[in-house]
Amino acid sequence: MKISKRTIILTMIILLLLSLTGCGRENKEKKTVFQEDEVYTIADSTGDWGFPAPYTHYNRGPGYVRMSLIFDTLIWKDKTGSFVGALAQKWEYVEDDTAFVFQLRKDVKWHDGESFTAADVLFTLDYLKEHPYSWSDISLIDRAEALDSHTVKVYLKKAYAPLLANVAGTLPILPRHIYKNINSPLEYTESDALVGTGPFKLVDYNKEHGTYLYAANEDYYLGQPRINKLQFIKIGEQMIPNAVLDGTANTGSIPPELVEQFKAKGLTVLVSDHSWNAKLKFNLQEEPFANKKFRQALAYGIDRKKLVNISQRGHAVIGSPGFIPPDNPWYSSEIEQYDYNPEKARKLLEELGYVLEREFLEKGSKPFTVEILTSGRFSGDAELVKNDLDKLGIKTTVRSMDGKTVDARTTEWSFQLVISGHGGLGGDPAFFNTNVLADTFHSARYKDNQELLSLLNQQLETIDENKRRELLAEIQKIYAIDIPALSLYYPTTYEAMDSKVDLYYTPGGLASGIPIALNKLSFLQ
Amino acid sequence: MEKQRIVDYLIAFLIILSLNFFLPRLLPGDPLTAIYGDDALLSITQEAKEDLAAKMGLDKPLLEQFGIYLNSIFKGDLGYSYYFQSSVQKLLLGTLPWTLLLIVPALFISTILGFIVGLESGWRYGRLFDKRLLTGFMLLNGFPNFLVGISLLLVFSVSLGIFPLAGAVTPYAQLSGIRLLLDILHHLVLPLTALVTAEIAASYLLTRTTVLTVLGEPFILTARAKGIRTVNIKYKHLGRNSLLPVVTRIAVRLGRMFTAVLLIENIFAYPGVGLLIYRAILARDFLVIQGVLFVVAVVILVTNFLLELLYKKIDPRVIEHAY
Numbered sequence: 001m002k003i004s005k006r007t008i009i010l011t012m013i014i015l016l017l018l019s020l021t022g023c024g025r026e027n028k029e030k031k032t033v034f035q036e037d038e039v040y041t042i043a044d045s046t047g048d049w050g051f052p053a054p055y056t057h058y059n060r061g062p063g064y065v066r067m068s069l070i071f072d073t074l075i076w077k078d079k080t081g082s083f084v085g086a087l088a089q090k091w092e093y094v095e096d097d098t099a100f101v102f103q104l105r106k107d108v109k110w111h112d113g114e115s116f117t118a119a120d121v122l123f124t125l126d127y128l129k130e131h132p133y134s135w136s137d138i139s140l141i142d143r144a145e146a147l148d149s150h151t152v153k154v155y156l157k158k159a160y161a162p163l164l165a166n167v168a169g170t171l172p173i174l175p176r177h178i179y180k181n182i183n184s185p186l187e188y189t190e191s192d193a194l195v196g197t198g199p200f201k202l203v204d205y206n207k208e209h210g211t212y213l214y215a216a217n218e219d220y221y222l223g224q225p226r227i228n229k230l231q232f233i234k235i236g237e238q239m240i241p242n243a244v245l246d247g248t249a250n251t252g253s254i255p256p257e258l259v260e261q262f263k264a265k266g267l268t269v270l271v272s273d274h275s276w277n278a279k280l281k282f283n284l285q286e287e288p289f290a291n292k293k294f295r296q297a298l299a300y301g302i303d304r305k306k307l308v309n310i311s312q313r314g315h316a317v318i319g320s321p322g323f324i325p326p327d328n329p330w331y332s333s334e335i336e337q338y339d340y341n342p343e344k345a346r347k348l349l350e351e352l353g354y355v356l357e358r359e360f361l362e363k364g365s366k367p368f369t370v371e372i373l374t375s376g377r378f379s380g381d382a383e384l385v386k387n388d389l390d391k392l393g394i395k396t397t398v399r400s401m402d403g404k405t406v407d408a409r410t411t412e413w414s415f416q417l418v419i420s421g422h423g424g425l426g427g428d429p430a431f432f433n434t435n436v437l438a439d440t441f442h443s444a445r446y447k448d449n450q451e452l453l454s455l456l457n458q459q460l461e462t463i464d465e466n467k468r469r470e471l472l473a474e475i476q477k478i479y480a481i482d483i484p485a486l487s488l489y490y491p492t493t494y495e496a497m498d499s500k501v502d503l504y505y506t507p508g509g510l511a512s513g514i515p516i517a518l519n520k521l522s523f524l525q
Numbered sequence: 526m527e528k529q530r531i532v533d534y535l536i537a538f539l540i541i542l543s544l545n546f547f548l549p550r551l552l553p554g555d556p557l558t559a560i561y562g563d564d565a566l567l568s569i570t571q572e573a574k575e576d577l578a579a580k581m582g583l584d585k586p587l588l589e590q591f592g593i594y595l596n597s598i599f600k601g602d603l604g605y606s607y608y609f610q611s612s613v614q615k616l617l618l619g620t621l622p623w624t625l626l627l628i629v630p631a632l633f634i635s636t637i638l639g640f641i642v643g644l645e646s647g648w649r650y651g652r653l654f655d656k657r658l659l660t661g662f663m664l665l666n667g668f669p670n671f672l673v674g675i676s677l678l679l680v681f682s683v684s685l686g687i688f689p690l691a692g693a694v695t696p697y698a699q700l701s702g703i704r705l706l707l708d709i710l711h712h713l714v715l716p717l718t719a720l721v722t723a724e725i726a727a728s729y730l731l732t733r734t735t736v737l738t739v740l741g742e743p744f745i746l747t748a749r750a751k752g753i754r755t756v757n758i759k760y761k762h763l764g765r766n767s768l769l770p771v772v773t774r775i776a777v778r779l780g781r782m783f784t785a786v787l788l789i790e791n792i793f794a795y796p797g798v799g800l801l802i803y804r805a806i807l808a809r810d811f812l813v814i815q816g817v818l819f820v821v822a823v824v825i826l827v828t829n830f831l832l833e834l835l836y837k838k839i840d841p842r843v844i845e846h847a848y
Contacts, residue, residue: 046804047794048609056610059561132576134561137568166568186610204697207611208619208796211696235691236794238675242683243690404554404809512567 039229040501042518043243043252047210047234052202053193054172055185059134061514066232068511069214069520070111071172071196074102074121075164078521081329081507083164086222087116087173087197088152091164093463098159102168104150108221110175111195118146123176125154131185135512136171159461161468165428170511172196199225199520210234225523227501244496251497251517256315262496270497272505274317274325274490275426275515278307278381281410281418281485284446289416293348295483299338301345301392302385308489311380319487322476323425323432329508330429332473335480345392354393361393369395373410374419375403381488382419410441419488427513429472430460436484446484530833534826541822546594549806549814556581556809560608581607598819604812608805613816616801621820623693624797626713627789628782631720632775638721639728640771644764646729647736659733666726670785674719674792681715688715691794716793723785724778731774735767742766769840776829783821 049063050056054071057063074088085091088102108116125144128136140163142155156163175195182188194202199222200214212232216225235243240252244267254262259269280302282289289295299321308316320326322335346356354361354368361368370389374382382398389396401409409415422442424431433456435443447453455475462468495517497503505517557578561569578584582593597604603613646658681688689695693712700708739745740763748758787799794800798817805813 045794047796050610058608058610059567132570132573134567134569134573137570139570186607187605189610206696207609207616208623209692209694209696210794210796213697231697233692233696234794234796236678236792238792239678239682239690239794246686246690248690402553404552407558408553 038227038500039231040227040523041249041251042230042232043235043240043249044210044232045235045237045240045253047232048207051189051193051205051207052212053185053189054133054174055131056187056189056193061510061516064135064511064514065516065518066212067172068198069200069230070194070198070202071174072198073171073173073511074104074168076169076521077506077508077510077519079504079506079519083169084521087121088168091168094153095159095463097153097155098157099153099155100163100168101147102152102154104152105221106150108197109219110177110197111201111217112175112178112192114175114177116173116175116197117149118152119149120173120176121152122146123180124171124174127174127179128171133171136167138167138171141167159463161460161463162428162430166430166512197221199523200230203229220524222521223525226525227523230523241496244498247498250500251495251503254494254496256313256492256494258496259494267496267498270495270503270505270517272493272495272515272517273327273426273507273509274492275328275509275513276421276423277319277323277325277425277487277490278378278419278421279319279442279485279487280385281415281420281444282483283413283416284444284448284484285413286416288352291352292482293352295486296338296481297345297348297352297392298389299483299486300341300348302388302486302488303340304338304488305340306388307381307384311384312489312491316489316491319489320476321480321483321486323435323479323485323487324429324472324476325425325487325490328425330469330472332476334473335477338480342388342391349392349394356393359393360395367395368393369397370416372396372398372417372419373406373415374398374400375406376400377403378419378421385419385488407441423515424513425490426509426515427511429468431513432456432472432475433460436479444484446482449478449482452478452482534830538822538826541826542595542598542819543591545815545818545822546591549809549811550587552806552809554809556583556608556811558809560808577607594815603816603819606805606810606813608808608810609813613812616813617798617816617820620796620798620801623795624783624786624790624799626693626709627716627720627786627795627797628779631717631724632779632782634717635721635724636728636771636775636778639725640732640764640768642725643729643732644736644759644767647733647740647767648759648763650737650740655733658729662726662729665722666730668723670719670723671788671792673722674716674789677715677719678792688712693796712795716789716795719789719793720782720785723789724782727774727778728771732767732771735770736763739763739766765839769836772832772836772839776825776832779828780821780825783825 044062046062049060049066050058052066052070054067057067072086074086075083075091076086078084087104087108089105090103092101094101102121104118104121110116122144125138125141128138140157140160142157144152144154147153178192178195179185182193199217199220201217203213203215205212211234214230216228218224233249235249235252240249241254241258243249244252244254245265254269262269282295284290304318308314308318317326320331320335321338322332324331349361354363372382372386379398379400382400386396386398406418406420410418410420436446436456437443439445452475455471455478459468459471459475462471495503501522503517503522504519505515506519509515510519557574560577561567561574582590603617605612606616609616642658646655649655678690682690689712694705694708698708745758745762748762783799786797787803789795790797790799791803802814802817805817
């Protein structure tokens with residue numbers, strides 16, 4: 001086989017040209033027509049969160065938020081975290097019928113000019129039966145009917161309090177006239193999948209570059225957005241603070257160390273709420289971790305304040321033994337707080353039959369050892385906890401593994417203690433049930449305490465907010481006594497912004513509890 | 526001889542195909558969790574999960590999945606990613622050109638520059654010029670890629686503001702033609718420099734060592750005795766003979782560059798396959814991992830093949846000694 005030099009050089013040139021033309025083609029797609037109008041730029045280090053239609057955005061908070069600018073829900077949370085009307089202007093619970101009645105707005109138009117009616121809401125609920133929507137569980141909805149063209153009554157199989165937050169406040173309503181023709185919404189990314197009722201319309205989405213461009217919907221029923229264009233651009237995590245400083249972006253997240261510097265420069269720094277927790281999990285199927293008293297001993301013996309100060313450099317809130325973060329509206333302080341008290345911890349361990357022999361605890365003349373399983377992100381925390389346990393006389397080793405391996409071993413109960421973390425503590429307190437009863441690795445999978453079990457079920461069925469709050473206070477009290485898992489801390493994150501738009505973190509998070517400071521209402525006049 | 530080579534390549538290709546399938550699946554964690562996220566924000570029924578698992582073929586035995594994989598590869602179908610909500614081909618077509626735009630020039634520049642400097646350095650072996658260069662490049666060789674990238678960004682983008690902070694084009698700037706090309710080049714300068722800086726030392730060090738060996742060969746002495754001009758000795762006699770290992774290494778370096786580019790793309794938020802595979806691994810998106818590795822493997826195999834042909838051109842002895 002003889003190939004000349006020229007052929008080889010030619011092949012190389014062609015390859016290079018091919019790569020260049022590929023790049024060029026990408027850019028032709030982004031033809032947008034607008035002059036120097038008000039553009040608001042948001043910097044993001046991941047960039048691509050999926051095609052922002054309800055079924056195609058990635059199942060993460062930022063993906064949902066990008067979709068929520070285009071699609072509306074029946075109700076939505078405002079700056080104070082209370083529900084306000086979106087597509088529904090009024091709603092009420094009819095106890096006798098176990099049903100919610102939603103009175104819809106009459107002045108709403110889809111982006112393509114069609115009118116929005118009750119038929120769209122009914123269609124959406126129906127569509128979900130065929131094509132489940134990951135963010136809203138509608139299994140407790142028995143049926144829905146239209147009382148007139150703009151009133152919908154949703155009958156439940158039984159009273160279900162999270163319906164407001166997790167369905168009415170989370171489920172984007174789909175245009176019937178379009179989605180009735182879409183049979184595989186998970187793979188459908190044509191532009192008509194993006195016809196919503198929201199304050200923005202999508203102009204461009206570029207997966208590779210991780211950019212989104214939105215234009216204001218001037219006919220928005222809650223008022224015209226105060227900016228004409230909104231864009232998301234992708235910038236490396238380390239460079240985001242600079243992008244905000246030099247005006248490349250109007251807002252972006254910043255590391256805790258830069259907070260003071262940004263404030264000094266006249267920028268506003270938003271402080272997140274605390275819906276994410278680092279958690280110590282116990283193997284509840286193995287002694288002594290299955291023993292409540294032992295878990296209490298560890299709760300007294302671990303200095304959570306030290307974790308906040310050292311591992312989080314003060315940028316976190318100390319974990320509540322009742323699981324719900326202190327800045328959450330459902331938090332109750334009437335619980336055992338387990339302030340650091342190694343003496344008490346030792347006493348409890350003694351009661352369990354552990355004897356201190358040459359600095360270390362023994363039971364039945366066998367040395368007592370414990371292994372903490374964790375991943376890189378929490379290895380600092382694990383070392384601090386190990387120190388505390390060593391002080392109690394518990395000989396502790398730390399084993400650090402890849403995060404997914406830790407999760408897999410947690411699922412299989414193949415551990416003694418695990419330190420890992422998860423979010424989702426912001427929205428409807430239904431999250432309490434998921435994190436105690438569900439069979440996932442983030443859940444404590446604790447079903448021993450019948451009282452707790454029954455209270456948890458009751459809180460889901462209690463529509464009255466005050467009664468529900470009382471139930472949750474009781475739940476937190478019991479949880480803090482039983483400690484099926486121990487929340488160590490809730491980290492704080494920061495977002496810097498200029499003065500162009502007054503962004504805010506919505507208390508309790510957006511929709512089902514997304515802790516992102518991008519509430520679409522903040523863009524309205 | 527040619528047949529034997531082709532069989533060799535086929536064997537390598539098949540081994541790569543199998544590793545490509547099984548290695549990602551040995552990673553702990555499962556792709557469904559990645560798609561659905563792992564926090565309490567979502568409420569997904571078990572039924573929906575099983576539905577998706579079936580769509581992704583995860584419910585089938587591993588060997589059956591392997592069969593489907595081989596079958597679709599030979600049909601040229603790399604599959605559909607439910608995490609990225611896009612076909613793998615489309616994802617690759619969107620990202621690979623950008624990575625090639627980084628890697629190909631970086632490979633050329635670092636090889637040529639490294640070769641010339643290495644040759645000059647080796648020619649002046651033991652002198653101050655050589656010593657300084659050697660120290661400099663050794664230092665550079667030990668420098669982690671990301672540090673080079675971050676330093677470049679800090680100096681040229683943050684402090685001086687000459688180059689953009691991120692990306693491959695200015696988002697939504699409505700550029701076309703020559704202005705778009707300039708914009709792309711403007712964004713390319715820093716990541717390309719970072720990649721060249723990370724790569725040039727290897728090529729320099731290799732050339733220098735080879736030059737030192739070749740310098741001792743009798744034909745150099747003969748050439749000098751014949752009174753041939755220094756430039757000619759350096760580039761025609763010494764250069765051509767020192768080129769061989771450098772060319773061989775190109776394919777190896779190309780493979781390594783695909784890993785180096787992962788970090789560079791992350792730092793510069795450059796939209797290439799490096800970033801794609803990084804996200805795919807985090808998401809345990811087997812199809813995308815497979816797809817990217819498959820294409821990278823093919824690119825490397827093809828380059829290897831081309832280089833082998835090139836090698837015969839540079840050094841005719843290879844033909845005589847082969848098989």
